[in-house]
Amino acid sequence: MKNTRFFGKLGSLILGLGFVPLNQASVVEAEAAFENLMPVPQEVKIGQGEFRVGKEFGISIGADASSRLLSASSRFLRRLDGRTGLFLQQDYVEAGEAHEAPGLEIATERAGEVVLGEDESYRLDISAEGIRLAASTDLGAMHGMETLLQLLNADDKGYYFPVSKINDAPRFPWRGLMIDSARHFMPLDMIKRNLDGMAAVKLNVLHWHLTEDQGFRAEVKSFPRLHEMGSDGMFYTQDQMREIVVYAAERGIRVYPEFDVPGHATAWLVGHPEMASMPGPYEIERGWGIFDPTLDPTNERVYEILEAVFTEMAAIFPDEYFHIGGDENEGHHWDASEHIQAFMKERGIADNHALQSHFNKRILKVLTKLDKKMIGWDEILQPDMPTNIMIHSWRGRDAMVAAAKDGYTSILSNGYYIDLMQPASDHYLVDPLPSDIELDAEQRKRVFGGEATMWSEHVTNETVDSRIWPRTAAIAERLWSAEEINDVEDMYRRLDTISIQLEELGLTHIRNREMMMRRLVGGYDVKALRTLADVVEPLKIYRRNSDLSYRSFSPYTLLPDIAVADAKDARKFNTLVDGFLKTKHKADEAAIRLMLERWVDNHVAFEQITEGAPALREALLLSKALKELSEVALASLNGKEVEADAVLTRAREPVAKVELQVVDAVERILTR
Ligand code: ACM
Numbered sequence: 001m002k003n004t005r006f007f008g009k010l011g012s013l014i015l016g017l018g019f020v021p022l023n024q025a026s027v028v029e030a031e032a033a034f035e036n037l038m039p040v041p042q043e044v045k046i047g048q049g050e051f052r053v054g055k056e057f058g059i060s061i062g063a064d065a066s067s068r069l070l071s072a073s074s075r076f077l078r079r080l081d082g083r084t085g086l087f088l089q090q091d092y093v094e095a096g097e098a099h100e101a102p103g104l105e106i107a108t109e110r111a112g113e114v115v116l117g118e119d120e121s122y123r124l125d126i127s128a129e130g131i132r133l134a135a136s137t138d139l140g141a142m143h144g145m146e147t148l149l150q151l152l153n154a155d156d157k158g159y160y161f162p163v164s165k166i167n168d169a170p171r172f173p174w175r176g177l178m179i180d181s182a183r184h185f186m187p188l189d190m191i192k193r194n195l196d197g198m199a200a201v202k203l204n205v206l207h208w209h210l211t212e213d214q215g216f217r218a219e220v221k222s223f224p225r226l227h228e229m230g231s232d233g234m235f236y237t238q239d240q241m242r243e244i245v246v247y248a249a250e251r252g253i254r255v256y257p258e259f260d261v262p263g264h265a266t267a268w269l270v271g272h273p274e275m276a277s278m279p280g281p282y283e284i285e286r287g288w289g290i291f292d293p294t295l296d297p298t299n300e301r302v303y304e305i306l307e308a309v310f311t312e313m314a315a316i317f318p319d320e321y322f323h324i325g326g327d328e329n330e331g332h333h334w335d336a337s338e339h340i341q342a343f344m345k346e347r348g349i350a351d352n353h354a355l356q357s358h359f360n361k362r363i364l365k366v367l368t369k370l371d372k373k374m375i376g377w378d379e380i381l382q383p384d385m386p387t388n389i390m391i392h393s394w395r396g397r398d399a400m401v402a403a404a405k406d407g408y409t410s411i412l413s414n415g416y417y418i419d420l421m422q423p424a425s426d427h428y429l430v431d432p433l434p435s436d437i438e439l440d441a442e443q444r445k446r447v448f449g450g451e452a453t454m455w456s457e458h459v460t461n462e463t464v465d466s467r468i469w470p471r472t473a474a475i476a477e478r479l480w481s482a483e484e485i486n487d488v489e490d491m492y493r494r495l496d497t498i499s500i501q502l503e504e505l506g507l508t509h510i511r512n513r514e515m516m517m518r519r520l521v522g523g524y525d526v527k528a529l530r531t532l533a534d535v536v537e538p539l540k541i542y543r544r545n546s547d548l549s550y551r552s553f554s555p556y557t558l559l560p561d562i563a564v565a566d567a568k569d570a571r572k573f574n575t576l577v578d579g580f581l582k583t584k585h586k587a588d589e590a591a592i593r594l595m596l597e598r599w600v601d602n603h604v605a606f607e608q609i610t611e612g613a614p615a616l617r618e619a620l621l622l623s624k625a626l627k628e629l630s631e632v633a634l635a636s637l638n639g640k641e642v643e644a645d646a647v648l649t650r651a652r653e654p655v656a657k658v659e660l661q662v663v664d665a666v667e668r669i670l671t672r
Pocket of ligand 1: 327328377394
């Protein structure tokens, strides 16, 4: 059998076995129809032939179908129609509808509950005569519809679904995205369109980070000064939060809130300075980093307000989990406070960790009374904490492993920090439970999955989608698909397709870049800027703000905001260079030369656009560095000896908060 790409590693893929026998040529052809699946299903049996989609296509569904499934079915039809342009005749799908023409028949046993561990499995059976989607719950059926949409193929005869049987279920029950709405406020539409994106890649948890030093984003009726004074007027009303919970549940997605305490809490203190460890007044924090203002764990007023807030929020968010943050409390204000030090001495509380545990145990009581399970960042893992809390591992995998060994449940975010602008491949290869992990079967069961984290220091509503997508689709696959599905190049190939499909849901990750470039250039011709933007990436990890130049009100509209992780042309160039150095193929060399020549020529064009765009002038150095780099690479390809050390050094220098991503590849050309 020819290279079967991702399926090759999936033992459960059965080609033609007990199904439809295939010859070699049709195997290859049939496989191509499955190349865009993401996440890869657990089991795919490829058959022969197609189900052709025409305008008579429609959905039949049981009389007891949930209203959620009916809405999802209608949305499926509109997306299918949007892609095929067939003018499908069926309008809204109704319960008990028996569509006359061949199409999709959906059978479910019950409406699923949007809770951890619900059955999300589904089975798809596509034959030339019709498609059957069966699932225990409507949640599973909705996943099946997403898979089906990814299976839409086209040829010279039109659109079709390939004959196949798919049996699928998630590897992990907790597959999340955390959105930080606190540092930069995110409008309701941002949350909704990203929930749609999450559903498309089978994520099932939105972790909503609602409070920070820089903002308190939830309306609290009992203590309105919290949001009134802590949010600059940018907060979610209780009705809006409920609206998000409903919108998410309609897509099979749980929503649970995070109220980060006792650190990261400056915004609470603006309206309620009496909650603080040190006397106020306090102002909303405008910078980024770790700050000292901290809730006072010795003050009953703190617990009174927390209980009121948690009680209101517990009624809005029905999920059984409630995140209390707990991260990065350095305890400086605790150290500096005489009454807190006296409190610790009196009770024999040895250090700040123990004091935080004292605080955590108090709020655990509140949450338990509200029927909530407490989850917190891994700092809350302390020897005296009871094991009925969940540990959210972010500083390393160690906390997750330690938690599982000590009897705690946990989820992993270490390795899934998409705000750090690392390549998708880095995240993709982080497995919560690799087969060689040192945990026994019982301990493994306590690792529920993971979450991508979209911290929002350096994103706004305009740029945030381009940080979440498409990389989060790679993380979604890690959390859904088998461990053996780990071919990086194949992941990238599929990511390109998924990225375009995600746009159909209103996500702005591709289109906003063009808009931002037009605005910066002050015109429609953005070619020279795009050429540069496609080979640079924003500074990674925490280097972007190492000089503390950014504040919450800074412009996030410039080159590092247009640039994305996995810079498109850089990746293409680097792949070409790798191939060329191995094989010395002339075609690769020609393609490399074309790119290098384009980068040389681009500098003059870039100089021209910056004449009318002073905001871009800082990047001139970068454009020049790219030109010089390309010139030495071309000279080397032409057989000339080149002295390039200074050029390489300049090209490695970050400029305007971005860095060129083609320097290593050029160095490999020079030293080949
Ligand atoms: C965190 O990133 N401080 C949880």
